[in-house]
Amino acid sequence: MSAVVRHLRFHGRGGEGVKLASRIVSRAAFVAGWTVQDSPLYGAERRGAPVVAFVRCSDGPIHERGYIEMPDVVVLMDHSLLAHLDAAVLHGLGEDSLLLVNTAQPAEEIKAGYAVPGRVVTLDVSTIALDLLGHRWLSAPMAGLAVKATALAPWPTLAQAVAIELTEIGLDSEFVERNLRATQQAFEAAPAVGWAAAGKAPPPARASATALFVLPRLPARVAAPSIDAEATSALRTMDGWRVFRPVVDLTRCTRCFLCFALCPEGAIQLDSQHYPVIDYDHCKGCLVCVNECPPKAISEVREEAA
Amino acid sequence: MRRDLLTGNAAAAWGARLAEVDYIPAYPITPQTEIIEDLAQWIGRGELEARLVTLDSEHSMLTAAGAAAATGARVFTATSSQGLVYGFEMLYTVAGWRVPLVLVNVSRALAAPITLEPDHNDVLAARDSGFLQIHAETCQEVLDSVLMAYRLTEHPDVLLPVLVNLDGFYLSFTREPVSLPAAAAVREFLPAYQPVHAKLSAGHAMAQGVAVLGGSAYAFFKYQMQRAAEAALAVHAGIAAEFADRFGRSYGVVEGYQLDDAEWVIVMANSFSTVGKAEVSRLRAGGEKVGLLRLRLVRPFPVATIVAALSGRRAVAVIDQNISIGKGGILFAEVASVLRGGSAPPLRSFIGGLGGRRFRSEEFDLMLAALRQAEHSGGSSEPHLLFSETEYLQLREMLRIAHGQK
Ligand code: SF4
Numbered sequence: 001m002s003a004v005v006r007h008l009r010f011h012g013r014g015g016e017g018v019k020l021a022s023r024i025v026s027r028a029a030f031v032a033g034w035t036v037q038d039s040p041l042y043g044a045e046r047r048g049a050p051v052v053a054f055v056r057c058s059d060g061p062i063h064e065r066g067y068i069e070m071p072d073v074v075v076l077m078d079h080s081l082l083a084h085l086d087a088a089v090l091h092g093l094g095e096d097s098l099l100l101v102n103t104a105q106p107a108e109e110i111k112a113g114y115a116v117p118g119r120v121v122t123l124d125v126s127t128i129a130l131d132l133l134g135h136r137w138l139s140a141p142m143a144g145l146a147v148k149a150t151a152l153a154p155w156p157t158l159a160q161a162v163a164i165e166l167t168e169i170g171l172d173s174e175f176v177e178r179n180l181r182a183t184q185q186a187f188e189a190a191p192a193v194g195w196a197a198a199g200k201a202p203p204p205a206r207a208s209a210t211a212l213f214v215l216p217r218l219p220a221r222v223a224a225p226s227i228d229a230e231a232t233s234a235l236r237t238m239d240g241w242r243v244f245r246p247v248v249d250l251t252r253c254t255r256c257f258l259c260f261a262l263c264p265e266g267a268i269q270l271d272s273q274h275y276p277v278i279d280y281d282h283c284k285g286c287l288v289c290v291n292e293c294p295p296k297a298i299s300e301v302r303e304e305a306a
Numbered sequence: 307m308r309r310d311l312l313t314g315n316a317a318a319a320w321g322a323r324l325a326e327v328d329y330i331p332a333y334p335i336t337p338q339t340e341i342i343e344d345l346a347q348w349i350g351r352g353e354l355e356a357r358l359v360t361l362d363s364e365h366s367m368l369t370a371a372g373a374a375a376a377t378g379a380r381v382f383t384a385t386s387s388q389g390l391v392y393g394f395e396m397l398y399t400v401a402g403w404r405v406p407l408v409l410v411n412v413s414r415a416l417a418a419p420i421t422l423e424p425d426h427n428d429v430l431a432a433r434d435s436g437f438l439q440i441h442a443e444t445c446q447e448v449l450d451s452v453l454m455a456y457r458l459t460e461h462p463d464v465l466l467p468v469l470v471n472l473d474g475f476y477l478s479f480t481r482e483p484v485s486l487p488a489a490a491a492v493r494e495f496l497p498a499y500q501p502v503h504a505k506l507s508a509g510h511a512m513a514q515g516v517a518v519l520g521g522s523a524y525a526f527f528k529y530q531m532q533r534a535a536e537a538a539l540a541v542h543a544g545i546a547a548e549f550a551d552r553f554g555r556s557y558g559v560v561e562g563y564q565l566d567d568a569e570w571v572i573v574m575a576n577s578f579s580t581v582g583k584a585e586v587s588r589l590r591a592g593g594e595k596v597g598l599l600r601l602r603l604v605r606p607f608p609v610a611t612i613v614a615a616l617s618g619r620r621a622v623a624v625i626d627q628n629i630s631i632g633k634g635g636i637l638f639a640e641v642a643s644v645l646r647g648g649s650a651p652p653l654r655s656f657i658g659g660l661g662g663r664r665f666r667s668e669e670f671d672l673m674l675a676a677l678r679q680a681e682h683s684g685g686s687s688e689p690h691l692l693f694s695e696t697e698y699l700q701l702r703e704m705l706r707i708a709h710g711q712k
C-alpha cells in the first residue's frame with residue numbers, strides 16, 4: 001500500500017451544511033483525478049447537534065472506512081464547537097496538521113486559546129455567506145476555504161464541483177450562481193497552505209500487544225439501557241449549539257405564550273407576570289420562537305456578538 | 307460506462323434502474339430510504355419506467371413484492387433492520403412461492419437499545435428463510451451484486467429470492483467512485499425476465515403457497531428449496547464468469563485478500579472487511595503472514611470453497627459483526643461447522659462492529675496474538691467480545707448520568 005491517503009474531517013452542527021461541504025470538497029478532488037471517499041456521521045437528525053463528515057483522497061486505492069482518527073485537516077464550520085470537548089474537534093491533530101476555522105478571530109488567538117497543535121487558518125466565512133447568500137449557508141464557501149488551503153484543486157475544478165453538488169440537491173441556477181460567487185470569495189481570501197510533506201502512515205504493528213480486555217458482567221440495574229432518573233437532560237447544557245441567540249424585547253411582547261408553547265426544548269419559561277424567560281443553558285438556537293412570535297418581539301443576535 | 311461518485315444507496319438504486327425493474331413496493335426506514343427516493347425521482351422524471359407503490363408496512367411490502375413477482379414482473383424492494391424483521395413472516399412465505407425478486411437490506415443493528423448504525427443481526431436473522439444472501443463490501447459491489455442477483459434469482463435452476471446486503475452508514479451514506487455500466491450492456495447481460503413458473507394473469511389463474519398436511523409434501527417442497535439453493539452455487543459461478551467477461555470485475559462466493567501464503571487468516575464480511583484488509587496489510591508490513599477471507603455469498607453457504615480456503619492454516623479468527631445471544635458469532639458457528647478433521651485449523655471467535663462500533667488497530671495485533679496461542683492450545687469456541695478499557699470507562703460515565711448521579 002504505497003498510496004498516499006489524505007484525510008479531512010469536517011465538524012459542525014446539524015443545519016450548517018457539514019455534509020454538503022464535505023461532498024463539494026470530495027467532488028472537487030474526484031474531478032481533479034483523485035480516488036475519493038466521503039461519508040457523514042450523525043444520529044437522529046437535529047438542528048444544532050454536532051455532526052461530523054469525512055473525506056479521504058488518495059492517489060491509489062482507499063482501504064479505510066468510517067471515522068477519521070488522525071486527520072491531515074480539520075474543517076470547522078463553527079468555532080463554538082472548540083469549547084465542546086464532546087465534539088472532539090481537535091482529536092488526532094498533530095504538529096503537521098491543519099485546522100481551518102470559520103471565525104472572525106485571528107488564527108493565533110484560536111491556536112493559543114485552544115492549544116491547537118499544528119497550523120491554524122481562519123476565515124470569516126459566515127460573513128461572506130451572510131453578505132452574498134443572505135443567510136448563513138456555509139457549505140460552498142467552506143469548501144472554498146478547504147480546497148484552497150489544501151491546494152486540492154484549482155478554482156475551475158471547484159466551481160464545477162459546487163455546480164454539480166448544488167444542482168444535484170435541486171437548487172436553482174440563480175442560487176447556484178450566488179453560491180459560486182461566495183465560494184470564489186472564500187477561495188480567493190484563503191491562503192494556499194498545502195498539505196504536510198507526507199500523508200499519515202498507519203501505526204506499525206505493536207509487538208508489545210498483551211491481552212484483550214475482558215468486559216465484566218454488571219447487574220441488570222446498570223446493564224440495561226434504561227435511564228433511571230428524572231430530568232437527566234437538564235445536566236447537559238446546549239448553549240454552545242447556538243449560532244444565533246433569541247432575545248426577547250419585553251416592550252413588544254403581548255404575552256401570547258406562543259414561544260413558550262412552541263419551543264421544542266422547553267427552554268422558555270414564564271415569569272410571575274407571564275412574560276417569557278429564555279433558559280440560555282438549554283436553548284439550542286433553533287429560532288422557532290423568533291419565527292413564531294406574532295409581534296416579532298424576539299430578535300436573533302449572532303452569538304459571537306451576544 | 308461512466309464513473310461517478312455514488313453512495314451505497316444510490317448504487318443499489320442504480321442496480322434496480324439498470325435491471326429495468328417493473329415494480330417497486332416501498333416503505334421508508336433509515337438508512338435505506340434514499341434508495342426509494344432515488345428510484346421515485348427517476349420514475350417522476352420519466353427516466354425509469356416502473357411502478358413504485360408505497361405500502362403500509364414492510365409486511366405488506368414483501369407480500370406485494372412476492373405477489374407481483376408471481377405475475378412475471380421484475381420486482382425490486384428494499385428495507386433495513388426493524389423493517390426486515392417486521393416483514394419477517396413474509397420472507398418465508400415469498401421464498402416458499404419460488405418467485406424471483408431482489409430485496410436490498412441496508413444493515414442496521416436491531417433494538418433495543420435503538421441505534422441507526424450497522425451490524426448483521428438483521429440480515430442473518432433471515433438466513434434460514436430461503437432468500438439467498440449476497441453481502442457487499444463496496445458501493446461498486448452493491449450495484450454489481452444487484453445485477454448479478456437478478457440473474458441468480460431468475461435462473462430456472464434457482465427461483466429463490468435474493469437478498470443483497472450493504473452496511474448502513476459505512477456504505478449506505480458513503481460515496482465512492484462507482485463505474486456505471488451502459489444500459490445496453492446490462493440489457494445483454496440481463497435480458498427481460500421470462501417466467502417459466504408462476505405467471506399469474508387475468509387469463510391464467512394460479513394458487514401460491516397452498517396448504518399441505520401430513521408432513522411429506524411439506525418436506526418435499528422444503529427439500530426442493532434446499533436443492534435449488536445448492537444449485538445456486540454453480541449458477542453463481544457461471545454468472546460471475548460472464549459478469550467478469552463483460553464488465554471486467556470478478557466476484558467469487560468468497561474473496562481472498564493476501565490469502566495465498568497466509569499462515570493466519572481473519573474471516574470477515576461486509577464493509578468492515580475493508581478495514582480488515584488494511585490491518586492485514588499493516589501486519590504484513592510488520593512481517594506477519596496474515597490474510598483475510600471475506601464471505602460474500604452467505605446463502606447458499608459455499609462449504610467447499612471455505613474448507614479449501616481455510617484448511618491447513620496455522621489458525622483462523624472469525625470476526626462476527628453480529629451476536630447470537632447465548633451462543634456467540636453466527637458466522638463463526640457456520641465456519642466451524644464445516645471445518646473438521648486433520649487439516650482443520652484451530653479457530654478463534656471474536657465479536658466486533660456491533661452497532662457500528664469501530665475496530666481498533668491494536669485489536670488486530672491482539673487477535674493475532676490470540677491466534678498464536680490457539681495454534682498450541684487448540685480449539686475454543688467461546689466468543690471474545692471486543693471492547694476496550696477506555697470505552698468501558700466512558701460507558702460507566704454515561705451510566706452514571708443515566709442513573710442521575712451528578
Ligand atoms: S425555540 Fe427559541 S428558546 Fe427554544 S430552543 Fe429554539 S431558539 Fe431557543
Ligand code: SF4
Nearest residue numbers: 253254256257259293
Ligand atoms: S411569542 Fe412573542 S409575543 Fe408571544 S409571548 Fe413569546 S415573545 Fe411574547
